[in-house]
Amino acid sequence: MRQFFKKIILISLFSFYFFQIEKVKSIVPYYYLPTKKNLQKQGLDIGKNAHHLLYFGRYEDSLNLAKLAVKINAKDEKLWLILAEAQIANEQYKNALSSLNKAEQINSKISEVYFAKSNIYLRISQQAKAKIALEKGLKIEPNNHRAIFQLGNILLMEKNYLRAIKLFEKSVKIKPDFWQAINNQGLAYFEKNNVNLSIKLFESAISIQENAEPLLGLASCVRINNTKLAIHLAKKALAKDPKYVNYDYRKEQLWGEKLQASTEILLQNEQLKQDVILAKSKIIESS
Template identity: 35%
Template sequence: MSSRWLRALARVALGLTLSQTLPAQALVPYTYVPNPTELQGAGLGIAQAAARLLRLGQAEDAARLAALTVQLLPADPRGWMLLAEAQLRSNQRQEAAVSLARAKDLDPNNAGIWFAEGSLALRDSRPEQAIGLLEQGLRLDSRNASAYFDLGNAHILLNQPSQALKAFERASGLRKDFWEAINNQALVLYEQGNVEEAISRWRRVLRIKPDAAEPNLALAASLFRRGGEARSEALERAGKALDLEPNYVLDSYQKEQLWGPKLRTTTQQLFEQQELKAQVDRAMANASPEDGLDL
């Protein structure tokens, strides 16, 4: 923020204070009123500071600054989008919905706003509404990989595996290293009974992200189901996955991550193996179910 703007704010504050305390007949001191260009510059400067805080993970502080931005620049949809993002990251979902609605009123052809509303609907367990919002956004921007990923998750929640698989494949086609989308393809394929193809895709994920807990454990369960020589690899990968993320020991956490009943059942059978008792017990002691992530 420029020193000129700070001096202007000080003059405004001084003028307001004196005007409130002087008698009615006294001369009201001169009050400096910033011009529109200065207001815009100040608003953009504050927005930049809010964005920096957001990148640093200080979402609540970013939201407070972004709220000041939209007061200074109420007709700029970028400020409302920034405010909504900060509110989402600080778990202010209702406030974020209001900010997104305001942004959409100002810029209805901005695909990012539709995607953000769709993601919010998905987090609030409104998958049908999420699909409508995401599809509208994709009509405006058909090359957004994250939107296709959210769309796939919404279809999973509505038990529409074919549509989910198609969306996940579109996401990974747009972003080759989008391992989460490939992982979720495997989740769908496993539930459809195509275990070997699911195994192939989880191995593909692990070539991109070798230390990701979810594909390690899912692959372990799939290999355990295959049996035979694959059993030793299954046990090794399962122990590694539980050390990386103890919450995966919980059926409820697996379900939050959109694991279907077949995979959860196989995983539970894997956890019952004597060779994994120490890792399972340690994971149960360290698991924090309240730390479950949003979709």
């Protein structure tokens, strides 16, 4: 009750004051000024929405939202990372590198910044810079199996097969079912003329996931000693992914010259003629 009477007195004392305020409000509109904390939350919420849109393939919408997020809160490195991801999806690589540099300036201890940079550098064929970025990221997160695998891929491109193999092995130790790293060991060993070990590695990759790449790799390995099996494996590989009929596509997947030569001989087999024609026609249809 005492509080009630206090309120009555206050209202009486300030009634004239509030009357004047209302007059001012009729001339000057009232604006809500969000706090710094609210702005940060709004920026992060918008950034999350931008990130979600990427997974639905709405790249342009994602980019616009991500730009808005960093305008609201330019001091959050996570938002710059989201913007960079949206820029990569929209093939704006130079802008993405700029966004990643800003994220790095805010926090240089985030491995994702360097891994994202390496991804961009690989897309624009700057392998040396990609390698440096990966190495920086791995100093922060040394057990990232995908980053180790990617560094191994760069060494595979450089034909540094022994170092590439060691990195693929390290990646598999961290994630034993990482069939891609097992497969790429097979690619490397074939170029080192260790066909028997390549066979074992391709078989191991297939046991985890029956993917077209190890299937065709294994087919190319056994084509001399077991033509029937090689034909069977090649048919299955081309049915799963027709793109592997293409020499340039296999090169993009880091197939070396020796394995490429063996595969080209295999695909010229008369028993694969219709499969090769069908695979090429599917590629044309999908382009």
